[in-house]
Amino acid sequence: MIAFIIRRLIQAAFVMLAVGAIAFAMFNYVGDPVAIIAGQDLPAEQRVELRKSLGLDDPTPVRFARFVGNAVQGKFGLSYRTTEPVGRMIADRLPATLELSIIAAAMALLVGIPMGVFSGLYPHHWLSRAMMTISLVGISLPTFLIGILLILIFAVILGWLPSFGRGDTVKIGFWTTGLLTVSGWKAIILPAITLGLFQMTLIMRLVRSEMLEVLRTDFIKFARARGLSNRAINFGHALKNTLVPVITITGLQLGSIIAFAIITETVFSWPGVGLLFLQSVIYADIPVMATYLVLIGFLFVLINLIVDILYFVVDPRLRSQAAKVGGAK
Amino acid sequence: MQRGKFLKATLFAAVAAVALLGTQPVSAKTFKWANDGDVNSLDPYARNETFLLTFNANVYEPLVRRDRNLKLEPALAVKWGQPSPTQWRFELRQGVKFSGGESFTADDVVFSYNRAMGKGSNLGGNFTSVKEVRKVSDYVVEIDTKYPDPLLADKLALIGIMSKTWAEKNNAQFAADMTKNEENYATRHSNGTGPFVVKVREPDVRTVLEPNKGWWDKPEHNLTEVIFQRIANDATRVAALLSGEIDMIYTVPPQDVERIRKTPGRRIIEGPETRIVFLGFNQQVDELPESNVKGKNPFKDKRVREAFYRAIDVEAIKRTVMRGQSRPSALMVGVGLNGYDKELDVRPKFDPELSKKLLAEAGYPNGFEVGMDCPNDRYTNDEAICQASVAMLAKVGIKVNLLAQTRGKYFAKILRTASDIEKAPNTSFYMLGWSPAATYDVHNVLESLIQTPNATSKKGLFNAGGYSNKRLDELSDKIEQETDKAKRDAMIKEVTKIYVEDFAYIPLHQQFVVWAAKDNIDLHQPADNYFPLRFVKVK
Numbered sequence: 001m002i003a004f005i006i007r008r009l010i011q012a013a014f015v016m017l018a019v020g021a022i023a024f025a026m027f028n029y030v031g032d033p034v035a036i037i038a039g040q041d042l043p044a045e046q047r048v049e050l051r052k053s054l055g056l057d058d059p060t061p062v063r064f065a066r067f068v069g070n071a072v073q074g075k076f077g078l079s080y081r082t083t084e085p086v087g088r089m090i091a092d093r094l095p096a097t098l099e100l101s102i103i104a105a106a107m108a109l110l111v112g113i114p115m116g117v118f119s120g121l122y123p124h125h126w127l128s129r130a131m132m133t134i135s136l137v138g139i140s141l142p143t144f145l146i147g148i149l150l151i152l153i154f155a156v157i158l159g160w161l162p163s164f165g166r167g168d169t170v171k172i173g174f175w176t177t178g179l180l181t182v183s184g185w186k187a188i189i190l191p192a193i194t195l196g197l198f199q200m201t202l203i204m205r206l207v208r209s210e211m212l213e214v215l216r217t218d219f220i221k222f223a224r225a226r227g228l229s230n231r232a233i234n235f236g237h238a239l240k241n242t243l244v245p246v247i248t249i250t251g252l253q254l255g256s257i258i259a260f261a262i263i264t265e266t267v268f269s270w271p272g273v274g275l276l277f278l279q280s281v282i283y284a285d286i287p288v289m290a291t292y293l294v295l296i297g298f299l300f301v302l303i304n305l306i307v308d309i310l311y312f313v314v315d316p317r318l319r320s321q322a323a324k325v326g327g328a329k
Numbered sequence: 330m331q332r333g334k335f336l337k338a339t340l341f342a343a344v345a346a347v348a349l350l351g352t353q354p355v356s357a358k359t360f361k362w363a364n365d366g367d368v369n370s371l372d373p374y375a376r377n378e379t380f381l382l383t384f385n386a387n388v389y390e391p392l393v394r395r396d397r398n399l400k401l402e403p404a405l406a407v408k409w410g411q412p413s414p415t416q417w418r419f420e421l422r423q424g425v426k427f428s429g430g431e432s433f434t435a436d437d438v439v440f441s442y443n444r445a446m447g448k449g450s451n452l453g454g455n456f457t458s459v460k461e462v463r464k465v466s467d468y469v470v471e472i473d474t475k476y477p478d479p480l481l482a483d484k485l486a487l488i489g490i491m492s493k494t495w496a497e498k499n500n501a502q503f504a505a506d507m508t509k510n511e512e513n514y515a516t517r518h519s520n521g522t523g524p525f526v527v528k529v530r531e532p533d534v535r536t537v538l539e540p541n542k543g544w545w546d547k548p549e550h551n552l553t554e555v556i557f558q559r560i561a562n563d564a565t566r567v568a569a570l571l572s573g574e575i576d577m578i579y580t581v582p583p584q585d586v587e588r589i590r591k592t593p594g595r596r597i598i599e600g601p602e603t604r605i606v607f608l609g610f611n612q613q614v615d616e617l618p619e620s621n622v623k624g625k626n627p628f629k630d631k632r633v634r635e636a637f638y639r640a641i642d643v644e645a646i647k648r649t650v651m652r653g654q655s656r657p658s659a660l661m662v663g664v665g666l667n668g669y670d671k672e673l674d675v676r677p678k679f680d681p682e683l684s685k686k687l688l689a690e691a692g693y694p695n696g697f698e699v700g701m702d703c704p705n706d707r708y709t710n711d712e713a714i715c716q717a718s719v720a721m722l723a724k725v726g727i728k729v730n731l732l733a734q735t736r737g738k739y740f741a742k743i744l745r746t747a748s749d750i751e752k753a754p755n756t757s758f759y760m761l762g763w764s765p766a767a768t769y770d771v772h773n774v775l776e777s778l779i780q781t782p783n784a785t786s787k788k789g790l791f792n793a794g795g796y797s798n799k800r801l802d803e804l805s806d807k808i809e810q811e812t813d814k815a816k817r818d819a820m821i822k823e824v825t826k827i828y829v830e831d832f833a834y835i836p837l838h839q840q841f842v843v844w845a846a847k848d849n850i851d852l853h854q855p856a857d858n859y860f861p862l863r864f865v866k867v868k
Contacts, residue, residue: 165558
């Protein structure tokens with residue numbers, strides 16, 4: 001097990017290096033930061049000096065090596081746009097994105113799994129049919145459209161919830177949280193729904209189809225023959241077996257929720273890392289872009305690692321296999 | 330006696346009521362506003378961006394500032410003038426204190442200008458004529474220039490004064506140095522003499538300002554707190570204004586203007602901006618980089634340039650693309666700026682038939698193909714304007730291959746570095762916008778856009794097509810140094826006639842500054858798109 005984890009962490013390092021290298025190769029094509037930073041009036045000698053001080057004239061491998069060397073020491077450089085340290089900019093905004101993503105994923109799970117179980121058990125119930133239809137909406141409407149519709153209904157017309165921002169936040173150590181204030185909760189509802197809707201429908205449909213399939217298997221038939229209660233069958237046996245694919249999907253989706261919160265953050269002006277990344281692309285702010293991409297690469301690897309470990313926990317068959325392979329003589 | 334008591338009681342009640350009303354505490358006037366971009370740094374020399382300059386101008390003041398009509402008026406300097414053509418002398422205001430408590434003296438002015446000219450500052454372009462900044466006494470500063478510069482005071486109106494003691498104490502003597510890994514203290518902290526101080530700074534989220542209690546001037550505003558929020562998404566920003574969470578938005582998406590106008594309690598504030606949007610031709614090379622015409626450059630022929638000019642219907646663009654929010658112009662400088670000439674601001678008529686005739690005369694009876702470069706996120710509706718132009722040119726036989734891209738890549742393509750400024754341009758036909766932001770004077774337009782590109786004299790740095798006219802160059806150099814207003818204006822008129830009659834460029838329009846606010850907000854919108862908070866009143 002330990003060997004497994006260490007192997008995975010080494011793979012993580014390689015993934016991050018690869019992402020960084022590809023990102024740097026692409027940065028030659030994002031545009032000229034000097035043109036954006038300097039604006040129209042900067043005299044020529046100062047432009048040349050600016051290019052030199054940013055190291056933009058060095059060849060790509062040299063710039064990449066410099067970036068990796070600094071990154072390992074924890075120095076991610078200064079943003080071209082705001083001249084603030086990139087590390088701090090990202091650390092300031094990461095709590096916002098992570099909170100939003102976790103609430104969205106939690107909502108997706110808490111609503112999606114029960115709905116999936118229900119529509120799996122009673123597929124012909126009118127409620128199930130209604131849920132399936134609504135889920136079509138969740139899957140087909142683009143995220144920003146859902147967000148804007150929610151803003152229109154709940155912020156502009158009804159005036160119940162705020163249309164932007166995070167509300168009042170409380171700083172605990174290095175983490176800022178919006179979950180300890182009323183306005184913070186009010187502010188997170190609409191973005192969380194927007195972000196989690198797609199995942200929720202995905203999970204619901206997945207659980208439903210898995211449930212339908214598992215309920216037809218032999219061992220469920222034998223369990224019924226043995227006289228086990230419906231609850232024991234449905235939740236004790238059937239649901240557990242549907243969980244492996246659900247965990248896989250949820251794990252993958254959590255990574256993409258965090259990475260693609262960009263759109264939701266833009267619509268709701270949610271001060272997270274996604275919004276920062278979008279602004280950096282417009283300004284050709286290479287230090288921020290590079291650091292963000294490498295961070296996301298790391299997050300994906302980490303999440304997949306946790307997902308793989310969870311398999312061991314949930315599925316006893318994998319545990320015994322590993323034990324066999326591991327070296328029981 | 331009953332009546333007396335009753336009277337006394339009523340009188341007492343009345344007096345009490347009046348007293349209570351009279352001693353009502355003044356209610357807090359909070360002003361909340363939003364923009365799509367944030368102020369990127371609190372350091373006033375960090376970037377040469379209009380939004381950064383206008384935001385920080387509420388905290389840091391210059392020696393001379395602009396009044397409601399963009400004319401210069403005393404701020405930290407009470408008197409100024411040129412004792413000789415290459416000298417400027419400023420007498421400073423006494424008794425002014427920075428919000429941190431330091432006294433304002435000539436030392437601070439000398440320090441600030443050297444910092445603005447120094448490493449890391451993006452405002453050095455305003456000091457190209459400056460040789461030395463000198464303290465003469467505690468409240469007098471003199472500046473020597475390399476050559477006569479009648480516009481120096483205008484340029485200095487952009488430079489806010491920082492406190493020398495504060496900056497040295499906090500190691501902020503230089504604006505942000507990108508080679509070091511620590512940031513400059515002035516990026517997140519501020520200490521100025523201006524009407525407001527920064528209370529809270531959350532980059533990319535919000536910045537909170539409070540009035541500066543020790544300000545030397547009398548406030549025309551009634552604000553007790555200013556909260557600036559950054560809301561990047563257009564729809565969300567408008568929603569925030571409509572739902573009442575925000576009092577004013579600085580950038581209004583054009584498609585929402587009508588909706589906001591119709592909403593009760595909200596209004597649109599618009600006016601022409603000092604920026605002119607225009608189209609330019611590559612007139613430097615013998616064969617265009619992106620065209621099917623080989624062996625010659627059609628844009629070197631005035632008839633072709635006039636044909637292009639007359640094929641574009643600016644009124645139609647104003648009506649459909651800009652939705653009425655533009656002011657068509659024949660000049661490269663806008664209304665209200667020095668050098669604008671109302672007589673000469675008459676556009677040659679839109680005449681596609683004449684275009685076709687001119688093209689045939691010039692030897693292109695079936696038109697030709699040419700590439701066009703356009704930004705898609707720099708000027709209001711830039712890409713849409715280019716697309717409209719493509720359609721209009723197609724009607725006279727010109728096939729335009731449009732390349733619209735984000736400004737980072739766009740400027741990298743059409744602009745050349747100063748050392749390469751005389752090399753062949755990469756573009757054949759392009760769009761550009763220009764505002765003589767520093768000086769509000771036409772000479773800035775001439776020396777940046779219209780003079781022949783010259784690597785030694787650094788003229789024509791934004792003349793992306795390489796237009797060249799000797800007489801125009803001569804006059805522009807004279808205009809730069811002429812201090813006699815009548816002579817200067819005459820030369821400006823001649824220069825304007827030259828470039829208009831030569832169809833050097835196709836000026837399209839002055840785009841509008843458009844803001845939106847609640848009806849109970851009283852504010853002033855100057856043409857340079859600055860937003861001075863000191864004029865804002867919440868009713």
